[in-house]
Amino acid sequence: MTARLRDRACIVTGAGRGIGRAIALSFAAEGARVVVNDADGAAAEAVAKEITESGGTAVSEASAIGTMEAAEALVGVALEAFATLDVLVNNAGILRDRMTHRMSEEDFDDVIAVHLKGTWACGRAAIRHWRPLAKEETGSALDRHRKIINVTSASGLIGSVGQSNYAAAKMGIVGLTKTWAKELGRLRINVNAIAPAALTAMTEPLLEDPQVAERRLARFALGRYGAPEEIAPAFVFFASDESNYITGQVLCVDGGLVI
Numbered sequence: 001m002t003a004r005l006r007d008r009a010c011i012v013t014g015a016g017r018g019i020g021r022a023i024a025l026s027f028a029a030e031g032a033r034v035v036v037n038d039a040d041g042a043a044a045e046a047v048a049k050e051i052t053e054s055g056g057t058a059v060s061e062a063s064a065i066g067t068m069e070a071a072e073a074l075v076g077v078a079l080e081a082f083a084t085l086d087v088l089v090n091n092a093g094i095l096r097d098r099m100t101h102r103m104s105e106e107d108f109d110d111v112i113a114v115h116l117k118g119t120w121a122c123g124r125a126a127i128r129h130w131r132p133l134a135k136e137e138t139g140s141a142l143d144r145h146r147k148i149i150n151v152t153s154a155s156g157l158i159g160s161v162g163q164s165n166y167a168a169a170k171m172g173i174v175g176l177t178k179t180w181a182k183e184l185g186r187l188r189i190n191v192n193a194i195a196p197a198a199l200t201a202m203t204e205p206l207l208e209d210p211q212v213a214e215r216r217l218a219r220f221a222l223g224r225y226g227a228p229e230e231i232a233p234a235f236v237f238f239a240s241d242e243s244n245y246i247t248g249q250v251l252c253v254d255g256g257l258v259i
Ligand SMILES: NC(=O)c1ccc[n+]([C@@H]2O[C@H](COP(=O)([O-])OP(=O)(O)OC[C@H]3O[C@@H](n4cnc5c(N)ncnc54)[C@H](O)[C@@H]3O)[C@@H](O)[C@H]2O)c1
Pocket: 013, 014, 015, 016, 017, 018, 019, 020, 037, 038, 039, 040, 043, 063, 064, 065, 066, 090, 091, 092, 093, 094, 114, 151, 152, 153, 154, 195, 196, 197, 198, 199, 200, 201, 202, 203
């Protein structure tokens, strides 16, 4: 175990599996204390247990991201468990892919709620906690940066057929990232986004048809989907002091899908 995030109190939403789980495990391995959120409470609990059993510090939390209440409850749990909050990772997500002419209002609203409103609401809850603290800090506390790391997607950068709801939400998250970076930089709150590509429960169904899989993989310069463990180090970097002079950026960690 190294300690690039020693004692940092971090929230990772949607961390019961996939990319979020890999982020939570990597954060803990770097010495962070982690709130493992997932709407699937049993999955969140299992990841928190995995962390504590390997000597780390974690608590689980089962709010369904997408409302103000959930965001406030989540930040409240972090403060109750660790008395502080340093890093927020807005990772929770769902897909409801359909061509636009077939997409229901519910498909649109659900995706916008989890990704866009959820990211905004969790960010807002953290920012409301951080602003007064940051304004009062003096001396060595001024070296301290707090971090928000949002999760966007190739869809949110270049669009994607069948994903008008998801692309709108993920492009909206890029807007939140750049706006918050400008609003919060003077308070030493860095806000960046990562556009990942990894084989997870979300993406595995996209490779079921071999012909579709071949066409899809041909779009990656590296010719393959990554593993969640290949995505997580970029989150560690954005959470750590190594990225204190980077804000408002979108980093593609996607094997060369978006170039
Ligand atoms: N996998 C990829 O290639 C890829 C590409 C681009 C972007 N992303 C984004 O990365 C993030 C993680 O995706 P993944 O591939 O790990 O997906 P995944 O489906 O494996 O994991 C998502 C997790 O989020 C949880 N979740 C869903 N809705 C939630 C809610 N309302 N509140 C709390 N938890 C909720 C799920 O229970 C699940 O555990 C998502 O934001 C996704 O859009 C993934």
